[in-house]
Amino acid sequence: MSKSLVTRVINPLFQVLKHTIRTPMTHKYPFERQRAYPRTRGRHVLDLDKCTGCGVCAWICPNKAITMVEVEGRELTHPQIDYGRCCFCGFCVEYCPRGALKETEFVEIASYDRKSLIYSPLDLAKEPDIHQILPELKYELEPAIDSKLGIKYVRRRFKK
Amino acid sequence: MSVIRVEEIEELEGGLMRVRIGPQHPISGQGTIIVTTDGEIVYEIDVDIGYSHRGIEKILENRTYLQGIVPMERMVMLDTSHVDMAYVRAIEELLGIEAPPRAQYIRTIILEMNRIISHTYALGLLAESTGWFPAFFLWTTGDREPFLELMEMLTGARWSYSFIIPGGVRADLPSGFKEKALKAIEYFRERLDVYMDAWMENALFEVRTRGVGVIPSSKAIEWGAAGPNLRASGVRYDTRKNEPYAAYGELDFKIAVETAGDAYARGAVRIQEMYISLDIIQQALENMPSGPIKVNVPQRVPPGEVYSRVESARGELGVYLVSDGTDKPYRVKISAPSFRNFFLLEMLPTIQEIKFADVPVLYMSFDPWFLDADR
Amino acid sequence: MYEDIINQLWSFIQDNLKFIFMITIFPGLAFIFIFVIFAVWFKRKYLARLMLRMGPVHAGKVLGWLQLIADAIKLIAKEFIIPRTTLKFLFFLLPILLPVIPACLVLLIPYAEDYIVFEAAGNGLLLFLAIATIYPVLSMLTGWVANNKFTIIGALRTIYMDVAAEIPMVIAVLGVVILTGSFDFVKIVEAQSKIWFIGPQILGFIVFIIGCLGMTERVPMDFPVAEPELILGVKTEYTGPLYLLMMEADFVNWLAWLLLLVTLYLGGYNGPDIFMNKTISGIFWVLVKLLVVMILLMTIEVTYARLRVDQAVRLGWRILIPLSLLNLVISILLRYYMPWMWGVG
Numbered sequence A: 001m002s003k004s005l006v007t008r009v010i011n012p013l014f015q016v017l018k019h020t021i022r023t024p025m026t027h028k029y030p031f032e033r034q035r036a037y038p039r040t041r042g043r044h045v046l047d048l049d050k051c052t053g054c055g056v057c058a059w060i061c062p063n064k065a066i067t068m069v070e071v072e073g074r075e076l077t078h079p080q081i082d083y084g085r086c087c088f089c090g091f092c093v094e095y096c097p098r099g100a101l102k103e104t105e106f107v108e109i110a111s112y113d114r115k116s117l118i119y120s121p122l123d124l125a126k127e128p129d130i131h132q133i134l135p136e137l138k139y140e141l142e143p144a145i146d147s148k149l150g151i152k153y154v155r156r157r158f159k160k
Numbered sequence B: 001m002s003v004i005r006v007e008e009i010e011e012l013e014g015g016l017m018r019v020r021i022g023p024q025h026p027i028s029g030q031g032t033i034i035v036t037t038d039g040e041i042v043y044e045i046d047v048d049i050g051y052s053h054r055g056i057e058k059i060l061e062n063r064t065y066l067q068g069i070v071p072m073e074r075m076v077m078l079d080t081s082h083v084d085m086a087y088v089r090a091i092e093e094l095l096g097i098e099a100p101p102r103a104q105y106i107r108t109i110i111l112e113m114n115r116i117i118s119h120t121y122a123l124g125l126l127a128e129s130t131g132w133f134p135a136f137f138l139w140t141t142g143d144r145e146p147f148l149e150l151m152e153m154l155t156g157a158r159w160s161y162s163f164i165i166p167g168g169v170r171a172d173l174p175s176g177f178k179e180k181a182l183k184a185i186e187y188f189r190e191r192l193d194v195y196m197d198a199w200m201e202n203a204l205f206e207v208r209t210r211g212v213g214v215i216p217s218s219k220a221i222e223w224g225a226a227g228p229n230l231r232a233s234g235v236r237y238d239t240r241k242n243e244p245y246a247a248y249g250e251l252d253f254k255i256a257v258e259t260a261g262d263a264y265a266r267g268a269v270r271i272q273e274m275y276i277s278l279d280i281i282q283q284a285l286e287n288m289p290s291g292p293i294k295v296n297v298p299q300r301v302p303p304g305e306v307y308s309r310v311e312s313a314r315g316e317l318g319v320y321l322v323s324d325g326t327d328k329p330y331r332v333k334i335s336a337p338s339f340r341n342f343f344l345l346e347m348l349p350t351i352q353e354i355k356f357a358d359v360p361v362l363y364m365s366f367d368p369w370f371l372d373a374d375r
Numbered sequence C: 001m002y003e004d005i006i007n008q009l010w011s012f013i014q015d016n017l018k019f020i021f022m023i024t025i026f027p028g029l030a031f032i033f034i035f036v037i038f039a040v041w042f043k044r045k046y047l048a049r050l051m052l053r054m055g056p057v058h059a060g061k062v063l064g065w066l067q068l069i070a071d072a073i074k075l076i077a078k079e080f081i082i083p084r085t086t087l088k089f090l091f092f093l094l095p096i097l098l099p100v101i102p103a104c105l106v107l108l109i110p111y112a113e114d115y116i117v118f119e120a121a122g123n124g125l126l127l128f129l130a131i132a133t134i135y136p137v138l139s140m141l142t143g144w145v146a147n148n149k150f151t152i153i154g155a156l157r158t159i160y161m162d163v164a165a166e167i168p169m170v171i172a173v174l175g176v177v178i179l180t181g182s183f184d185f186v187k188i189v190e191a192q193s194k195i196w197f198i199g200p201q202i203l204g205f206i207v208f209i210i211g212c213l214g215m216t217e218r219v220p221m222d223f224p225v226a227e228p229e230l231i232l233g234v235k236t237e238y239t240g241p242l243y244l245l246m247m248e249a250d251f252v253n254w255l256a257w258l259l260l261l262v263t264l265y266l267g268g269y270n271g272p273d274i275f276m277n278k279t280i281s282g283i284f285w286v287l288v289k290l291l292v293v294m295i296l297l298m299t300i301e302v303t304y305a306r307l308r309v310d311q312a313v314r315l316g317w318r319i320l321i322p323l324s325l326l327n328l329v330i331s332i333l334l335r336y337y338m339p340w341m342w343g344v345g
Helices: A005-021 A056-060 A091-095 A121-125 B056-062 B069-073 B080-095 B101-129 B135-143 B145-154 B177-200 B203-209 B217-223 B263-286 B337-351 B356-365 B370-374 C002-015 C017-024 C029-050 C066-076 C088-097 C100-106 C124-132 C134-146 C149-180 C185-191 C202-215 C241-265 C278-303 C309-337
Strands: A032-034 A044-046 A066-070 A077-082 A101-103 A139-146 A150-157 B017-021 B032-037 B042-048 B304-312 B315-323 B331-335
Touching (some): A005 B177, A005 C278, A056 A066, A139 B145, A150 B177, B017 B356, B017 C149, B032 B356, B056 B331, B069 B080, B080 B304, B080 B315, B101 B145, B101 B177, B135 B145, B135 B177, B145 B177, B177 B203, B177 B263, B203 B263, B217 B337, B263 B356, B337 B370, C029 C066, C029 C100, C088 C100, C100 C124, C100 C134, C124 C149, C124 C241, C134 C149, C149 C185, C149 C241, C149 C309, C185 C241, C202 C309
Antiparallel strands (some): A044 A101, A066 A077, A139 A150, B017 B032, B315 B331
16 A cells, blocks of 8 residues: 555545546537548448449348349449448448449438338438438537547537 | 256245346346355355357358458457457468568557457446446546547447458558557546546555455466456466567567456556556557558468467457368357356355455456357 | 314414424425425536536536426336335335435524524434434335345345444534533534534544435445445335435435534534525525535545445444544543633633
8 A cells, every 4th residue: 555545535536526627528419410530431322333233242241231133224233231231341342343332421320110221222322411310410520639638529510 | 157047046045045136237247147145145156148149150150251250350349359360360370371560560559459448448347346436437438439539540430340351451540640549648648547546546446346356376277267367366477478469579568467366456457458558559659660451362261270369358369260171161169268257256255255245346357248258 | 164264274374474484495395395406406417527428418408407307207107116025005105204204304403593493492413313313224124125135135234334324423423512512403503603513523524424424325335225236225126206206315315414414513504694684694604515515425425436334334333433432532621621612601
C-alpha cells in the first residue's frame, strides 16, 4: 500500500468530481448523426451500367446473400442482396472486377418484415437518402480524435 | 463439467440451496452458473455452458479459406482479430508462405488495439461486479471510442474487421492515421492514470478484491489457467514471447506479471497489459517498413495438419487445422481460452472458502466469455 | 344538523390553519411528493454527468423532467404479477406501509423556531430513532414474503446491515445529546448557534454518515438491493405499481435521514436572516443544506464499491463502535469544560 488509507478514500472522490466538467459523450440521435469514414461498410450501391453479370460477388459471399437475377429491360443478370444475411464484410466490393458495387456509410436498413430486406438490383441502384428515413435530422457531427477529450465532435447544420 | 438435470434441483440437506445465476441475470453473461450455497458460504460451483453454441467448427468445413474468416471472427465478440490471426497463421504455415513485413506490422497494430478494446470492457465489468454503480463501466466504454473510431478509419467496421486474410491484410493505412493514433494513445495514457487513481487505489475496491480467490502458481498450471489469470499467479508465460508471430519478434516489450494471484492481481495485470499495448502500438507505428501489403495466395492448400497459437486477450487460443488438398478445410478444431478459465471457477471452492458475494467478483476477474467457451 | 357539523369543521380549520397547512403542504404531503420527484430527477441528471452522459433529455424539452411522469405512468399501467407461493395479504400490504413510516419522520424535524409539526414533548430525537428502526425490519419482510432464493438472501443481509450500521450510529448520536443536554430537536438546533456540531463531533459525523448510508440502503452498504449478485435483492418480485411504491419509500426514507443529518450536525435552520422573516429564512437554510448534503451523498454513492456483508459487520463492530465511544468521551469532556459554548448556563 503505497498510499495511506485516508488518501485512498478521499482521492477517488476528487477524481470522480472532475468528471462533472467534461462534456458528455451522448449523441441526440435522431436529431444529430455522426458522419462516418470513407471506408465504412454499410448498404451497397450498384452501378447498373458497369455491371457485367459475371457473378464473382455471388461466388465469394460467405453467407450466400447475393443471387444473380434478371432485370426487366436489361439483358444481363445483376446481383440481388438479401440484407437479412449480409454480414457487411466487403468481399463483394473488393472482388468485383469492374468496380460496379460500392458500399456507402448508410446503415439504417431496418424494416418490419423479412421480404422487404431483399433489395433487387433496381433498389440497389438508387443512392440512399438519410433525410427520408430520419425526417427530424438537423445536425451532423464530425468526429476528430483529440488528445485531451478523446473524440471531439464538431456540430454542423445540414445544408439543404 | 457435470450436467445437472432439472429433476436434481430440489431440496438439499442442511439448508443448502442451489441458486441458478442464469442467462437472465445482470452479471452472468450468456450462460448459467449454478451455485450451491447456504446463503453465504459457497460449497460448489457448476458452470453450465452450451447456451450460445453455434457450431462454428462445422460451419468452417463448408466455407473456403477466405470465406472462413468471417464466421471465425464472430466466435468472440471482443477480440475478433486474434481469432482471425490464429486461423490465418495456420493457413500460411500449411501454404509455406509468409506475409510481407508491412502487413505484419499492420497486423500487430490491429491486434494490440483489439487487446485494449477487450481489456477495457473486461475491467468495466469487473468494477460493476463489485457493486460499483456503473460509473467506471461507462467511463471505460466511452474511452474505447477513439480506438473503435481508429479501427473504423482503417478497416471500415467497428468490431468485425475481416481485415487479416491469408497473404497479408486487405488495405493499407489511410492518410493521417499515424498522427491520429498517436493522439489517441496520449489521451488513453492519461485516462489509465485516472483509472489507477480512482479505482485501483480505491480503498473499498481493494478491500473487496484483495485476498479473494487466491490461486497459487502450481495450481494455476495444474488446472490450465490461461492468459492474464496465469500471469497474475506468477507464471511468466506469454505466447508473444515464447513463439513470436506477426512482428512481435522485432519489437521490444515486457510482460506483465504479478505474484499475488487474487482478484486484485488479475485486474492489475490487465491494466499493466494496456500500458504495454500502448507502447507496442507506438513502436510499430514509428518503425513501420514500406512495401506491399499482400501476396497472392493459391486457392487450394496442400494437405497436412498444423497447430497454431496466438495470445488473445483472454489467453492462449489455438487452432488445429487439418487440410486435405481442396479449397475447404477438412477439420478445424479451436481451443478456446475461456473454456479453460471456467474450470478455474469450478475448482476454487475446493481450496479456499468463498462467500456468495464473492462469486460475481471472481467470475468477472477471470474475464470469461461464454461465447468463447461455446464456440 | 349539517350546519352544526360544518360550523364545527370551519372553526376547527380556522383555529388550526397553520397545522393543516403544515400537514398537507409543507412539510407534509405536497412537499414529500415534490421532493421525491425532484430527487429522482436530480439523481438521474447528476449521476449521468458523473458518468459522462446526459440524463433524460427528450421528454420535457432539455431538462427532461417529464420523463419521470412518463416512467411513473408506465409503471402504473403494468400488470400485477404475484407469485403463487406468497402470502398475498402481506405482499400487497408492505409496499403500501413502507412509504408511510419515513413520512412520519419528516414531521418531527424543526424547520424554523416556531415551525415544527409535532413537538413530541421534548423527546423528538428519541421518537425519531425509535420509529426509524422499523424500516429495515419491514424491508427484510418484503424479501421474506416474496419466497424466492434471491430475495431471501437479500433479507438475511438486511439484518446483518441493520446490526452493523445502527448501533454505532445511535452511540454517535448520543454524543450530540450529551453536548446539548436534551433530546429535543429545537434545543439541539439552538445549541448550534455558535458553532455547528460537525466541528467538535467530527468522529461522530463520520460514524453517522456511514450509518446513514446503511439505513437508507445506499452504496457502499446497499445490501437489500445488491444488484450484481441478487437481481434486485428484496425488490425482485415486485413489479408495476408496487415497485413504484417501493421506490418512493426509498426516497422518502432518504429525505428523512438527510434531514436528521442536517439538523444534528449542520446547524438545522441556523443561518443569516436574509428574508427579514425568521420562519422563511429558517426553511430556506434547511433546504439549502439539504441540497448540499444530497450532492455529497450522491457522489459517495458513485465512487465506492459495495462492501461484503461480513466486512461491513466487521467494520461496524471493530472500527465504528470504538470510534463512537471515543466520540462520547470527547463530548463529555467538552460539555464539562465548556458549557457556555453550547448555549447552556
